[in-house]
Amino acid sequence: EDPELLAAFEARVAADDFIEPKDWMPDAYRKTLVRQISQHAHSEIVGMLPEGNWLTRAPSLRRKAVLLAKVQDEGGHGLYLYCAAETLGTSREDMIDALHSGKAKYSTIFNYPTLTWADIGAIGWLVDGAAIMNQVPLQRTSYGPYARAMVKVCKEESFHQRQGYEIMMAMANGTPEQKAMAQDALNRWWWPSLMMFGPPDANSPNSAQSFRWRIKRDSNDDLRQKFVDITVPQADYLGLTVPDPAVTWNEVKGGYDFGEVDWEEFYAVVRGEGPTAKERLKARREAWDNGAWVREAADAHEAKRRARLAA
Numbered sequence: 143e144d145p146e147l148l149a150a151f152e153a154r155v156a157a158d159d160f161i162e163p164k165d166w167m168p169d170a171y172r173k174t175l176v177r178q179i180s181q182h183a184h185s186e187i188v189g190m191l192p193e194g195n196w197l198t199r200a201p202s203l204r205r206k207a208v209l210l211a212k213v214q215d216e217g218g219h220g221l222y223l224y225c226a227a228e229t230l231g232t233s234r235e236d237m238i239d240a241l242h243s244g245k246a247k248y249s250t251i252f253n254y255p256t257l258t259w260a261d262i263g264a265i266g267w268l269v270d271g272a273a274i275m276n277q278v279p280l281q282r283t284s285y286g287p288y289a290r291a292m293v294k295v296c297k298e299e300s301f302h303q304r305q306g307y308e309i310m311m312a313m314a315n316g317t318p319e320q321k322a323m324a325q326d327a328l329n330r331w332w333w334p335s336l337m338m339f340g341p342p343d344a345n346s347p348n349s350a351q352s353f354r355w356r357i358k359r360d361s362n363d364d365l366r367q368k369f370v371d372i373t374v375p376q377a378d379y380l381g382l383t384v385p386d387p388a389v390t391w392n393e394v395k396g397g398y399d400f401g402e403v404d405w406e407e408f409y410a411v412v413r414g415e416g417p418t419a420k421e422r423l424k425a426r427r428e429a430w431d432n433g434a435w436v437r438e439a440a441d442a443h444e445a446k447r448r449a450r451l452a453a
């Protein structure tokens with residue numbers, strides 16, 4: 143690559159400029175953004191499946207309406223992010239192919255089953271809580287379309303987190319059986335939520351370049367620590383116990399010490415060995431195939447519209 147162009151690019155990034163689609167950018171910058179944004183979008187779309195499982199089983203009309211709104215939001219976040227990735231020259235078909243073929247990743251968190259209604263509370267509270275932690279800094283990521291997409295996503299994510307915590311409060315203050323369900327959901331979702339921040343900094347192959355090009359502004363471990371520091375008091379308030387006996391306040395650090403994530407489990411689920419990985423990809427392939435007629439109809443409609451304009 144032209145060293146002058148590269149130097150000018152790096153100076154702009156260092157000056158906190160936003161890089162826009164028509165700007166010159168190193169191929170590696172484009173490539174890593176397509177990687178991260180498309181996988182972020184895949185995570186949003188696959189993330190609709192675990193919660194979708196409870197739309198027809200919600201305990202009240204209000205809970206059903208709130209969950210419907212959240213699942214619709216996630217779909218919107220996915221489409222928003224696919225569009226942001228397309229500004230880098232990739233196509234929707236290429237990204238979807240990469241997901242369906244297993245070449246592209248999506249967040250491991252969505253490969254765990256939603257066994258009870260309390261899981262819907264734990265997902266909103268912990269998964270969307272972790273997503274907020276990770277997405278707020280991305281509002282200032284160096285690629286303009288990605289940063290701007292994050293502004294809207296973060297506003298909606300806060301509603302997702304609050305509705306989840308409200309479900310956990312209702313159950314933690316409910317019958318002993320409901321409180322036990324809330325504790326069981328916390329036990330099953332706590333560690334997979336910590337894995338959402340990625341591997342330890344010492345083993346994060348993309349971090350160095352993502353930091354240099356200001357795609358990433360906080361490290362995986364720093365955001366994980368921030369999430370623990372905010373979430374442990376929220377569990378205490380619910381009267382629930384985080385399933386990590388090593389959690390203790392460290393006055394010197396001004397944060398909680400906590401136990402080691404099971405990285406074996408993490409890499410196994412990243413490899414596609416998660417409990418529901420096969421169902422998730424099967425559901426996505428089927429949705430894509432069953433929705434082909436909608437895409438064909440939209441294409442035909444657009445062709446007619448263009449023909450009318452050209453006539």
Ligand code: 3HC
Binds near residue numbers: 189270412
């Ligand atoms: N699940 C699956 N793969 C993961 C992962 C996870 N929890 N954490 C890391 N990985 C993958 C990375 O994608 C990378 O693989 P790749 O090079 O093939 O893409 C590899 O593990 C090494 O990780 P790195 O730390 O080197 O990768 P990054 O620098 O990209 O950091 C990240 C990982 C923090 C997830 C970063 O990609 C990121 O911030 N992505 C945007 C946010 C995002 O995708 N969040 C996922 C959940 S979306 C969500 O929660 C929506 C909400 O509505 C529920």
